[in-house]
Amino acid sequence: MRNVKKALTAALLASTVMVAPVFAAGTLTISSPQDPGNWDPIDTFLVNWASVATNIFDGLTYRGPDLELVPGLATGWDELDDGQRIRFTLREDVVFHNGEPFNAEAVRFTFERLLGEQGAAGPQQSNYVAISEVEVIDDYTVDFHLSEPDPVLLTKLAGYGAMIVPPQYIAEHGEEHFDNNPVGTGPFSFVSYSPREEIRLEAFADHWDGAPELDNVVYRFITEPSTAVAELQAGRVDIVIPPTIPVGMIPTIEAHEGISVVTVPSPTxxxxxxxxxxxxxxxxxxxxxxxxxxxxxxxxxxxxxxxxxxxxxxxxxxxxxxxxxxxxxxxxxxxxxxxxxxxxxxxxxxxxxxxxxxxxxxxxxxxxxxxxxxxxxxxxxxxxxxxxxxxxxxxxxxxxxxxxxxxxxxxxxxxxxxxxxxxxxxxxxxxxxxxxxxxxxxxxxxxxxxxxxxxxxxxxxxxxxxxxxxxxxxxxxNAIYGVSDRVENFEAAPDSRLRLTRVSVGE
Missing domain, CATH: 3.10.105.10 (Dipeptide-binding Protein; Domain 3)
Structure with missing residues (x-):
């Protein structure tokens, strides 16, 4: 049945006048099915937030598509006092997108904010309640004191509420401004945000893990699957991320030259x-x-x-x-x-x-x-x-x-x-x-x-x-992606959190 559908789809596409692809040099355009409506790490739990913000922010730890936990803004950590304290050694010479330095004070600020009144208003605080205090040892060393064990804490530090935020920027511009104008230490910096339409990012050349291959990334918020797939076919979108694509549309994508379907097992x-x-x-x-x-x-x-x-x-x-x-x-x-x-x-x-x-x-x-x-x-x-x-x-x-x-x-x-x-x-x-x-x-x-x-x-x-x-x-x-053939070095993430540092686009 799937082969019959694919043949019929191919015949239909062959008889249709297609719009010429519209490719932008150095720019990757991604279709996301949902606008999170807020870019503050402590105000969200949405996968579609993470698919964007993984490129804006860094955590102390990082977990990629291979699901292995590796150092992020922390170069290493040691469990002390029978697991009641974790000491993190921080990266030096890291800066936020606004030029503000990353250091131990930024880490303390991030978690005091998360575990305080501001964090209580959002959905992330309960993930991190095992942390009772973040103690600054020196500019690049912090101790996390734990009130109770949390066997998943190191993984939690790789996502969502634990993303490190800039104290000076938030103090200067306020919480509401930060909601819609995020600043982090990630490989891409924020350019503009049009609610329900798109968010634009540009490469951050000073990222600690090296400058991205791309110049710009545009996330378009397209809720209707047929529209997202049509934009992929027309060349106005390079990647359609989960959970946009219904299974029934897979043959439509597979039958179209220049695009393909990539599926991986997911936790969803x-x-x-x-x-x-x-x-x-x-x-x-x-x-x-x-x-x-x-x-x-x-x-x-x-x-x-x-x-x-x-x-x-x-x-x-x-x-x-x-x-x-x-x-x-x-x-x-x-x-x-x-x-x-x-x-x-x-x-x-x-x-x-x-x-x-x-x-x-x-x-x-x-x-x-x-x-x-x-x-x-x-x-x-x-x-x-x-x-x-x-x-x-x-x-x-x-x-x-x-x-x-x-x-x-x-x-x-x-x-x-x-x-x-x-x-x-x-x-x-x-x-x-x-x-x-x-x-x-x-x-x-x-x-x-x-x-x-x-x-x-x-x-x-x-x-x-x-x-x-x-x-x-x-x-x-499964996580189902639609991907243009011009996208290079793409690795499908099981949880839709695509880190785009090494991704590039051909002409």
């Missing part, structure tokens, strides 16, 4: 999470019935074209803590109806599924889920929201329907960072549930230094949440 997982407080999904048996009612393998084959794998818990096989021995809940509509009957739910029961309106692939998935639920007597309506509204307003404030889409990048590749934020009482992504036993498991695994013992506890957490049916774990999807 999709689930339909449950409102456990109200509606029919407050009943655990109803939640379990819904999971039995959905044929996830059929959805993967028919809608996702095999570019995904079913998951047993809300994490990918790439995550530390994944249990390969956990069994998938099978598709069993008879079992589903029996559980519904046990819960006293008769035919005609209703529920609402909240989704990201611009996610065309998941909208198809939601339609399929609705059809499966109708078979067992549940009438599901689908409520689309603009993505930023759903994730910044509807979910955190607990105003969803009975089920809601949750996409998660799992960027630390450690189940802790997913599970803690999803299931611990009071966390942003857990507006409905409070389970003291689960809280104890989540807190307990963070204090364990033995890797095997901690992995076993993370696997126990996964089984516990599955037993309580806190979500429908759907699938782990």
């Amino acid at each position: 997982v999709q689930a339909l999470r449950f409102n456990t407080q109200s509606g029919i999904t407050a009943d655990e048996n109803v939640r379990k019935a819904i999971i039995y009612a959905i044929d996830r393998q059929a959805i993967i084959e028919s809608i996702l074209g095999g570019e995904a794998e079913p998951i047993t818990s809300f994490q990918s096989p790439l995550a530390f803590g994944y249990d390969p021995d956990m069994e998938l809940v099978p598709y069993d509509p008879d079992k589903a109806m029996a559980l519904l009957a046990e819960a006293g739910i008769g035919a005609g029961a209703t529920l609402q599924i909240d989704v990201r309106g611009n996610d065309s692939t998941f909208n198809e998935v939601a339609q399929a889920v609705s059809a499966y639920l109708s078979v067992v007597g549940i009438n599901a309506t689908i409520q689309p929201y603009e993505t930023n509204v759903l994730i910044n307003d509807i979910i955190p404030e607990g105003r969803t329907g009975e089920m809601f889409q949750q996409a998660w990048g799992g960027w630390t590749f450690d189940y802790d960072n997913t599970a803690y934020l999803m299931y611990h009482t009071g966390e942003r992504w857990n507006p409905y549930d409070s389970d003291p036993e689960l809280d104890a498991l989540l807190n307990g695994q963070r204090s364990i230094t033995d890797r095997a013992e901690r992995e076993a506890m993370l696997q126990e957490i996964a089984r516990y949440t599955a037993d309580r049916a806190l979500e429908v774990p759907l699938y782990n999807v």
Whole structure:
């Protein structure tokens, strides 16, 4: 079937007058499906922020597409006092884009800001609460004092809230200005930002890791997949980053000369999470019935074209803590109806599924889920929201329907960072549930230094949440990129965080 679609697509393209490519020398243009709306590292959790800001900012550590953790702004680190203190040795002769020097004071400022009142207003602070104090030893040495163990801290320092920011610049221009005019130490510096349209960067020749090969990078915010692919075909976009491209459009890209599809396994997982407080999904048996009612393998084959794998818990096989021995809940509509009957739910029961309106692939998935639920007597309506509204307003404030889409990048590749934020009482992504036993498991695994013992506890957490049916774990999807052949030295990142220092473009 895929070959037939490809042949038909090729024939259609051959009969169509194509727009001549528009290439800019030294400029790479990237299509991103979402404008984060704020470039301050402590104010975001979005993968599409990281895909841009990985080039503006640096952290003390860095993790590239190979998933190996290496020095960033810190050249090395040592664990002291039985792990209660970490000493970082910092790079010398590093400057921010505004000429301000990078030093130990910048590191202290960054984390005091993150862990203080400013950080409390954003979504990143809870990732770094193990840090009780950052002590300046000298201009290029800092000690992180920890109030509790955090086995994922060094990885967290490679992303999001831990990106090092310039104290003098923020003091001079203010927080609101920094939101839309970011300054970091990364390989590209900020030029301009047009909300919902684009952000422009230029090469920072004084970057500590060498000047980029590119002169400029333009990220265009294109929410509609067909528009992004059309721009790639026309030569006005060089790379389309995940999660833009629906599986159904892969043949369209493959059939077009001069562009190609690059896919890599990713940590990104999709689930339909449950409102456990109200509606029919407050009943655990109803939640379990819904999971039995959905044929996830059929959805993967028919809608996702095999570019995904079913998951047993809300994490990918790439995550530390994944249990390969956990069994998938099978598709069993008879079992589903029996559980519904046990819960006293008769035919005609209703529920609402909240989704990201611009996610065309998941909208198809939601339609399929609705059809499966109708078979067992549940009438599901689908409520689309603009993505930023759903994730910044509807979910955190607990105003969803009975089920809601949750996409998660799992960027630390450690189940802790997913599970803690999803299931611990009071966390942003857990507006409905409070389970003291689960809280104890989540807190307990963070204090364990033995890797095997901690992995076993993370696997126990996964089984516990599955037993309580806190979500429908759907699938782990590949990262799908569309790439122009003129892009050189491109390496697809599993988590969409492309570092563009060594990328170049041909004519």
